[in-house]
Amino acid sequence: MNHEESCKLLTQIPVPTKKQISGYRNTDTPYYTTYPPGGAWKNDYSKAGFYSELDALKVADNKDAAVYVHVPFCEKLCYFCFCYTKIVKDKNKPQVLQTIDAINKEIQLYDRAFGDQDKPVVRQLQWGGGTPNYLTEQQFNYLMDSLRNAFSMDLLEEFALEVDPRTVSSEDIQKLNSFGVNRISMGIQDFNPQVQEAINRVQPLDTILKLVETVDSATSLNFDLIYGLPHQTVLTFSETIDTCIKIGADRLSIYCYDHTPDIHRHHALMDQSLMPSKNEKIEMFIMAAQTLISAGYEWIGIDHFAKREDSLTMARDQGKLGRTLNGYSVFREFNTEFGIGPSAISSLSKTYTQNVKDLGAHAKAVQAGEFPIFRGWDLDNDDLLRREVIMELLLYGRYSFSKFEQRFEKDMFSYFKGLSGALERLQRDNLVEANDCAIEATPLGRYYIHQIAKIFDKYSTASSDYVRTHAAIKLHEKNS
Numbered sequence: 001m002n003h004e005e006s007c008k009l010l011t012q013i014p015v016p017t018k019k020q021i022s023g024y025r026n027t028d029t030p031y032y033t034t035y036p037p038g039g040a041w042k043n044d045y046s047k048a049g050f051y052s053e054l055d056a057l058k059v060a061d062n063k064d065a066a067v068y069v070h071v072p073f074c075e076k077l078c079y080f081c082f083c084y085t086k087i088v089k090d091k092n093k094p095q096v097l098q099t100i101d102a103i104n105k106e107i108q109l110y111d112r113a114f115g116d117q118d119k120p121v122v123r124q125l126q127w128g129g130g131t132p133n134y135l136t137e138q139q140f141n142y143l144m145d146s147l148r149n150a151f152s153m154d155l156l157e158e159f160a161l162e163v164d165p166r167t168v169s170s171e172d173i174q175k176l177n178s179f180g181v182n183r184i185s186m187g188i189q190d191f192n193p194q195v196q197e198a199i200n201r202v203q204p205l206d207t208i209l210k211l212v213e214t215v216d217s218a219t220s221l222n223f224d225l226i227y228g229l230p231h232q233t234v235l236t237f238s239e240t241i242d243t244c245i246k247i248g249a250d251r252l253s254i255y256c257y258d259h260t261p262d263i264h265r266h267h268a269l270m271d272q273s274l275m276p277s278k279n280e281k282i283e284m285f286i287m288a289a290q291t292l293i294s295a296g297y298e299w300i301g302i303d304h305f306a307k308r309e310d311s312l313t314m315a316r317d318q319g320k321l322g323r324t325l326n327g328y329s330v331f332r333e334f335n336t337e338f339g340i341g342p343s344a345i346s347s348l349s350k351t352y353t354q355n356v357k358d359l360g361a362h363a364k365a366v367q368a369g370e371f372p373i374f375r376g377w378d379l380d381n382d383d384l385l386r387r388e389v390i391m392e393l394l395l396y397g398r399y400s401f402s403k404f405e406q407r408f409e410k411d412m413f414s415y416f417k418g419l420s421g422a423l424e425r426l427q428r429d430n431l432v433e434a435n436d437c438a439i440e441a442t443p444l445g446r447y448y449i450h451q452i453a454k455i456f457d458k459y460s461t462a463s464s465d466y467v468r469t470h471a472a473i474k475l476h477e478k479n480s
Contacts, residue, residue: 070341228257
């Protein structure tokens with residue numbers, strides 16, 4: 001099968017049967033933003049691997065990188081939120097000013113680490129949170145100037161920023177366009193007023209439309225949606241999907257809500273009895289996928305959709321699709337991502353690290369000239385091998401046996417014990433096709449791509465803390 005035929009196959013979306021759903025729905029499966037996922041990382045991480053990777057990057061031929069800046073503040077609490085953020089209305093409060101100064105100092109640590117000659121080349125810059133548009137123009141420019149000093153921005157292609165429609169103005173959007181932001185992500189969640197009221201995120205459609213009108217035509221517009229919220233039904237969520245299509249969003253990210261009041265106490269502010277059932281959530285995602293594809297969108301993977309003319313779709317069609325810590329990417333050829341700010345995660349080739357979440361601890365570390373890392377993982381050769389297979393499956397739903405032999409000089413079936421049996425079960429359920437050349441997800445198997453990837457994961461049975469299930473339509477959701 002050539003690449004064009006493979007891409008055509010990805011547009012087909014059959015509906016899983018009840019038997020298929022019941023066979024996989026209650027099996028714990030990681031989301032695989034990273035491999036190994038964060039649940040396997042060490043809290044007593046020594047940082048030696050991190051510093052080693054920084055040194056290696058100085059002399060690397062490919063210095064391309066992504067940068068993510070986490071702004072840990074919001075003006076209002078959203079009851080569904082699972083991100084690390086603090087609710088502070090006064091942007092000049094000492095806690096806010098001290099944190100902005102600490103983020104600046106963390107950026108300066110990278111500036112000192114690389115010097116003038118060895119700066120990483122940032123191809124993708126993303127601001128998230130929290131709420132990045134929480135910052136004043138002066139505060140934003142202050143941090144941007146520091147980023148330009150620490151990293152080379154000459155080849156920056158994607159400059160993305162998340163905005164809260166309730167707290168951003170049309171004038172703010174115009175300023176972001178002038179700053180060079182070329183991808184804006186709006187947290188829509190749902191257009192239904194009753195749902196918005198229940199999740200404490202009231203943002204009328206008229207507000208969204210006025211903001212969209214000011215987005216530059218060259219700027220890619222992404223809408224984040226969430227299903228599984230109070231008062232949602234297949235019908236009401238279909239109305240939200242239809243509205244997104246009419247507005248013309250270039251990309252949509254459609255996430256499944258995880259109700260975890262034991263971890264996120266504010267989740268308890270929502271009435272769980274008003275939330276849709278597991279089967280209803282499955283129906284919601286299937287409906288959304290079918291509707292979007294019928295309207296001309298492409299299912300890029302997992303929970304991401306894009307218009308056919310969007311750069312993400314073109315990257316996939318050209319075999320250049322990549323996957324970063326923040327989702328799918330048009331960049332295939334780099335694996336260096338710097339996460340800056342409290343709770344941010346970095347990926348430096350063979351090392352993952354996460355910053356401390358506590359604002360005081362973050363500030364204390366950077367004041368002392370230390371990167372504010374509290375946990376991490378150094379990947380060994382086996383981890384790197386498994387990561388490649390898993391990420392390739394998540395990107396394209398396919399992995400070639402010959403590619404594995406060429407890359408690692410190993411036979412895939414000899415290396416992965418029990419692979420034949422695992423593939424046989426997936427084949428019986430019509431989730432994969434496997435022959436002498438490759439393993440490939442069927443159109444139906446795209447719904448279960450994490451289950452397919454999991455057969456290459458050696459850590460998945462380590463502990464319950466290892467698993468975090470955000471994926472696709474929750475056919476592999478944990479029992480609640």
